[in-house]
Amino acid sequence: MIYNFIKKYLGNPLLKNSFFLLIGSYFNVASGFFFWIIAARFYSIEDVGVATALMSSLGLVMLFSNFGFDHSIIRYLPINDKDKVFNSCLIITVISTIIVGFIYISSINYFSSSLSFIQDFKFMMIFLLFAVMSSITSIMGNAFVAMRSGGLFFFQNVLQGVRVLLLIPLVFLGSFGIFGSVGISYLIATLFSFLIIKKHIGLNFKIDKAFIKESLSYSSGNYISHVLMVSPTLILPILILNLSGEIETAKYYIAYAIGNLVLIIPDSLGTSLFVEGSHGESLKKNIKKSLIAVYSFLIPSVIFLYFFGDILLGFFGKNYIEAFELLRYFALSSFFVVAYSLFVPIQKVRMKIESIVKLNLLRFLLLLGLSYAFISIFGIVGAGYAWMLTHIVLGILIYLLVKKNEWI
Template sequence: MARPKGRHARPADQVYRSSFFLMASTATIAGLGFVFWIVVARYYSPEQVGLATSLISAISLISYLSLFGLNSTLIRFPAPTAARNGQLTQSIALVTTASCLVGAVYVAGLPLYGEKLVFVRDQLPLAAAFVVICACAAVNQLTDSVFIGARIPQYNALVDGVIQGLTKLALPVALVGLGSVGIVGSAGGGFAVAVLASLFLMHRRLGFRFDFRTRGTRLREQLRFSVASYVTSLLNLMPQLVVPLIVLHQLGAAAAGYYYVAFQIASLLNAVSFSVGEALFAEGSHDPSRIGVLLRRTAAIIAGLMVPAAAVVALGSGLILKLFGGSYATEARPLLMVFAVGALAVALSSWSNFALKLTRQMRQLVVNNLVFATVSISLAFLWAPRGLVWIGWAWAAGNLASGLVALAALLGHRRRSIAAVRHSEPDAEPGPESESGNVRTAEAQA
């Protein structure tokens, strides 16, 4: 595709700019989300918060499951301009259908794995609302990838941060009479408004129109990549659903509330490395010849940001949690300190996962996330009777194991790439490089 000109032109390297806007998006989401949970903690009991957070965790998992890896495919393999609207339309339709089906299956099966949440299934309006919220959350995730792939992540800061955050913040007090349902409804209202805003901005900024033609969309050609990304998302997000349920059933609803608040604060910290990783993926997909440079640069950015940030959160954990109330500062502080230390392991895992996806080591990516899910869930189940702190150590151990396995794979791939480049040099002829050749050379340089 021709490089855009004029006011649509983009500099060749935007990793710093993209990282900044993605971190700004996450910071805005987390900042307003932080205020949201302070309001919730003041107006709702820990038991209500615990039940609601279990449902919200399920919505997050279902939304990612319903993406079928299309969020990564839209960034890594965008369709040509003539077929781009068709690619986006098919992706939105598939994700909406899948999220409704998966959400309905989750609600139907609550008696098997969520006995304390079965009230959702027993009331048809609540069940229907839960399914709609799942669909809105999934489509919102997909549209985020559209803006990242188009290299305009500032719109994610506007939509997910400001618009969605302010909508969520306006609802909890009004819905307080609904108990835990009010908390979930507040989150769902934010997702719905964010989807509408995203579609409007896609229309105005990218010229998006719904187009159901299938020719040239590249979705079928990249099915293997999408499936591998989907399996990876399933494995990566499984602990976010299973671990809160372990806490809820082994330690009680109040402990689940303390866990979720600490985890949300830690998520702000972890979002730094994830945002830089997304920028790495978008920029490396745009120009595969610079993968090596981008890998080194983003590793340095993550290290420079995460070490001091983790120290600040660990040392200030007590003050942060006091904003939620005295019980949170007492019960959740040790857990938040462990999450802060474990954020360094999360950083390694996040960066290496994006590196594996960018270099298209999809089988290793699946193995890597299988290690993460297995270690974190198994240890959480075994260590839960010891208390919340040990749940935090289980999370950190899972991420550390995942990061080390991925790092070993990347180093092995680098050695093979160097050997392949050296072997091909004597027979090389001048001429334009293919994408795969650019990737191998960049990986060898890394």
């Protein structure tokens, strides 16, 4: 009976892809959990704080480098020439990553003087290499998702788990040892991805001008939207480093990392909803399935983190338990994040990019503005207040918009 249920469940493309995206994301979070436990035990809390800002810097470079092609590859790979779509997205992303990375490093003193050491030539070259590898891994991961090969996406995440094994050997590098462990794992995942992807797609490393022209509007709109959506979470560690120092940054990041145990649930199903919508599947039917799946996982996960999150924080060290209240706000806010996480992919499928840009601009302004104000008053728990209030406002607006247009 259980076997038949699992077989039927995995026979549905939406649920199958969601399943692999979900367990892939959970594996990533689980390995990240052990990664930060080991980092907290073998590195100083100051090193952890600086390392989180370094990884946020890497994330910002990736974010500003993709120009929306990480989304276009999901939207266009199923309906266009796979070789032209993949190679164009890959080459443009790699070139732009090098350029954006160099600009970011050159101007790092304007963002955070604590990270100015990456302007040293050796560190700069390593940072740029890791940035390129992480961008390639991202593009190839999205290609696996677009091909409905969620299993390959999952295995890619498994390979990135090697970062855990690299922490102790690199401890002599301090904060850059933590950062280096992540970067090397991207390098390994990139090599694996190339070996697999060439069996499905011809690698000619050429940019197809016709595809670029066709996808430019969609890619640029998604680029602006994605920058507005993701940048606040990447800017926050750097903001906290500047406002409160390395120790508070470390506490914030660990609480946020654990909070991702529930935040990835709506994100994974939202991504799968986007993929299935791009393949022409019924949005209305899949939304209902997604909502049931989201809350089936979400409710018990939030309850666990709300009551026992301090135990998880304790694994990192007694200093991190002070972030328990912040963790609770991250967990509770996930109930409100659901509306946002499902609404955005629906609008992507409907090609309503302008509405997503407006929504993400509001989220950008609210989250960063409230975080700056609340952190200055309440400390790092203020980031939790800002996170929850922002998504409550967004949830209300989305509900009013959906009701006005009679989409449900």
